[in-house]
Amino acid sequence: EVQLVESGGGLVQPGGSLRLSCAASGFTFSSYWMSWVRQAPGKGLEWVANIKQDGSEKYYVDSVKGRFTISRDNAKNSLYLQMNSLRAEDTAVYYCARERIENLYDSSGYYLDYWGQGTLVTVSS
Amino acid sequence: EIVLTQSPATLSLSPGERATLSCRASQSVSSYLAWYQQKPGQAPRLLIYDASNRATGIPARFSGSGSGTDFTLTISSLEPEDFAVYYCQQRSNWPLYTFGQGTKLEIK
Numbered sequence: 757e758v759q760l761v762e763s764g765g766g767l768v769q770p771g772g773s774l775r776l777s778c779a780a781s782g783f784t785f786s787s788y789w790m791s792w793v794r795q796a797p798g799k800g801l802e803w804v805a806n807i808k809q810d811g812s813e814k815y816y817v818d819s820v821k822g823r824f825t826i827s828r829d830n831a832k833n834s835l836y837l838q839m840n841s842l843r844a845e846d847t848a849v850y851y852c853a854r855e856r857i858e859n860l861y862d863s864s865g866y867y868l869d870y871w872g873q874g875t876l877v878t879v880s881s
Numbered sequence: 882e883i884v885l886t887q888s889p890a891t892l893s894l895s896p897g898e899r900a901t902l903s904c905r906a907s908q909s910v911s912s913y914l915a916w917y918q919q920k921p922g923q924a925p926r927l928l929i930y931d932a933s934n935r936a937t938g939i940p941a942r943f944s945g946s947g948s949g950t951d952f953t954l955t956i957s958s959l960e961p962e963d964f965a966v967y968y969c970q971q972r973s974n975w976p977l978y979t980f981g982q983g984t985k986l987e988i989k
Contacts, residue, residue: 791978793925800981801919801925801968801970806978813976851925856930864975866931867915868927868970869927871926873923
């Protein structure tokens, strides 16, 4: 059974830092692109970042570029999101998600087929 | 940046009725569109990928159609558990993704 379990959320002051973790199990973690998606309270979904299987490529939504860093440790089946210079508008539930593989010949990500339950990050003084 | 606009924002229907949700892209996304369902307090669930393919375990009452800029999610006969928020998502410029703002399907 595929499982994704996020941790590391909490209350942080504006300008502060936080590191989120996502523990993966039930699949070959190193074979998949992985993403972070967030959802502000009462709002819609926003894709935040993703990372290639070997960690060699990383992409971000413009609003977090230069402040957030996505990384992974395939030996530990774990995904991370380092969040620096946090702002009030970063307050959200953060989900990690696996990117679906379309076929054996294409290692690209095709949408998000498994999601964790999320971890809440609150940025407030 | 590709913008996805969903309509209506809220749809009020009764169980057994047919639901039609729309997602319009600001430029062509080919067939690179997915639909997700999210219930309160839960993570989203992938329903439809590549515009018209049901994800694993999704009931046949859910169907997707469209290509280019106009897409539709249809629920043929609403069950009580289908009342939720639905999001579309595009991967035309993958590795980047964008989501629509969501449509809330509520019980009338």
